[in-house]
Amino acid sequence: MNSLSEQKKKLREEYRRRRDAFHGQLDAATRGLAFRRPPSPLAKLIEQSETIALYSSMGSEAPTIRLAEYLIEAGKTLAFPAVTGDSPLEFRQVDNIDLLESGFKSISEPGSDCPLVVPDLIIAPMVAFDRSMGRLGQGGGHYDRTFEKYPQATRIGFAWSVQEADILPAEPHDVTLHMIITECEIIQKVNVTS
DSSP, X not given: OOHHHHXXXXXXXXXXXXXXXXXXXXXXHHHHHTTSSOOHHHHHHHHHOSEEEXXXXXXXXXXXXXXXXXXXXXXXXXXXXXXXXXXXXXXXXXXXXXXXXEOGGGOEEEOTTSOBOOOSEEEEEOSEEXXXXXXXXXXXXXXXXXXXHXXXXXXXXXXXXXXXXXXXXXXXXXXXXXXXXXXXXEEEOTTSOO
């Protein structure tokens, strides 16, 4: 394993620990309110988008269930990712979150009977992030390959504020985000919403 891979592995361990500790100290009401409604810059992007891809949050990840409900109520085409080996993620339309079933690594995914769609906006989970819009994921490269497949899609990352790193190591295949949303801040590239 090269030193950069080892460095990323250690960072994942550290930021998962931070995320778990932070999430564990939040009361249920606070957890339920976090990420419930999109802040105005994201709301504007949602308004401009037809098909929005959202991840199924697990454990201490930034929650997405309330946002999924909001998007369905807003009449948006909601899609969730399905893992297909080492290929980019497939996004499948879900009209009701009850259609999700246990998939790759027990993550909730849409079934194969849900129609394939092309997202305008992709909201992705993160283990860590930095101010240069870098994202450290789980290590499988699924989202980096997906971002490359859908370069026209706006890339948004959800995370808790404790997941911010000073600087993350980057490799040529790492794709940066357009916006990062935490429970207390919005970080974005210039002109994302124009």
